[in-house]
Amino acid sequence: MLHVSERGQLLPPSPYRQLTPYAEAARRRGLVVHPLNIGQPDIETPPQMLAAVQQADIRVLDYGPTAGLDSYRRVLADYYQQQGLAVTADDIIVTTGGSEAIMFALLACLNPDDEFIVPEPFYGPYQGFAIATDTRLVPVSSYLENEFALPPIADFEAKITARTRAILLCNPNNPTGYVYSRTELEQLRDLCLRHNLYLLADEAYREFCYDAPFVSALELPGAEQHVVLLDTISKRYSACGARIGALVTKNQTLREAVFKLAQLRVCPPGLGQLLAQAAAELPTDYFAHTQAEYQARRDLMVARLQAMPGVQCPRPGGAFYVLCQLPVDDAARFARWLLEEFELRGETLLVSPAAGFYATAELGRQQLRLAYVVHQDIINRSMDCLAAALKQYPGRQE
Incomplete structure (x- = not known):
C-alpha cells in the first residue's frame, strides 16, 4: 500500500481557501457570494x-x-x-x-x-x-x-x-x-x-x-x-x-x-x-491613490462592524484586513452556515475563520478575518449580510 508522507498529511488547509468549495456550491445555487476571505485586490494592475x-x-x-x-x-x-x-x-x-x-x-x-x-x-x-x-x-x-x-x-x-x-x-x-x-x-x-x-x-x-x-x-x-x-x-x-x-x-x-x-x-x-x-x-502619486482607497474601505468596514451588537473590532493600522470577534459559538461553523443556509436578497459571504491563523489551540475560535479588497458598495452589502446573519445564526451567543 502506498503512503503519503507525514509532512503531506500534517500540512494544514488554507484558512482562507478551505471554504471555497462551499462558496462554489452556493454560486451554483444562484447566490451572489461576496469574497472577503482572501487578500486579492480588485484595484486594477497598472x-x-x-x-x-x-x-x-x-x-x-x-x-x-x-x-x-x-x-x-x-x-x-x-x-x-x-x-x-x-x-x-x-x-x-x-x-x-x-x-x-x-x-x-x-x-x-x-x-x-x-x-x-x-x-x-x-x-x-x-x-x-x-x-x-x-x-x-x-x-x-x-x-x-x-x-x-x-x-x-x-x-x-x-x-x-x-x-x-x-x-x-x-x-x-x-x-x-x-x-x-x-x-x-x-x-x-x-x-x-x-x-x-x-x-x-x-x-x-x-x-x-x-x-x-x-x-x-x-x-x-x-x-x-x-x-x-x-x-x-x-x-x-x-x-x-x-x-x-x-x-x-x-x-x-x-x-x-x-x-x-x-x-x-x-x-x-x-x-x-x-x-x-x-x-x-508608474506616476509618483500611484501609492497615494491606492492607499487612500484602502483607507476609505477600512474606515467603512470598521465603522459598520463596530456598530453591530456584540462585535469587537480593533481599528487596523495597515494592510487590508480586519480581525474581529463575533458573538457566535464557533466562527468556522458560522462561516460554513453562511454559505450553506443563509442568504440576504440572494447574497451571502465567503470569509476566513481566524482559528487557522493561530497555533495555540482554542484561540481565534470566535474570530473572523475579513479583507477589505472590494469596492465600498460591496463592503456595505457584505456588512448588511453579516449583520442580518448574526441576528439569525442559531449559535449566536449573547
Missing part, C-alpha cells in the same frame, strides 16, 4: 506593467539569471533606496513570489528541528512552511483586547531555547492589520542581537499604512547581518499572479546559501520580472 509584457519582443523565452534579471534588481534596489534603505542590487535575490522568499529564508537560516518564534495570530501558511521545512513554529500570543500589539519582549524571551534561530514578523501584520512601531522593532532587534537570532521581516504590505509611518526592519542600525527582508509585488501593485517576490539581506554568507537554493529552481519567472520592472514608470 496598465504600464501589463504593457511591458504585452509589447515585449521575445522570440525565445529562455532561462534568466538565478538571482533575477540584473535590470530588475537594479530597479528594485532603486525602489528600496527611495524608501531610505541602503540596499544594492547585490543584496537582492528575486523569488517566485513572497512564498518562495519565506521558504528560502527558513531553509537557509534554520536546520531541521530548529525553531522560529512568531507573534500569533500570523499569516496562516507560516505553519505550512514550518512543516515543509522540518522546522518548528513557536507562537507568542497577542490579543484583540490590546489591538494585537507586539507581545511583551519577556514573552518572546521565555520561548527561546537552544534550538531557536529566528523571529518572524509580518509588518504590517496579516491577519490583524497591526503596524509595529519603531520602538517595538527596536525591542525585537535588541532581542535578536542578544540571542544571536535572525529577524525575518515579511513586509508584503509596507505601502499600506494609514495612521503612522512604516518602519522597515532594514532601517534598524546594528542589525544589518541579522535582518532578512521578505517581500513581494503582489499586494503593492495588485499583481498577485505575477509571482514575483524578493529576499533581501546584507548578510553575504546567508545570501550565498539562498543563491544555491535558488539554483534548484533555476530562475524566477521572466515575464513576471518584466512586468515588475515596469513599475518604475
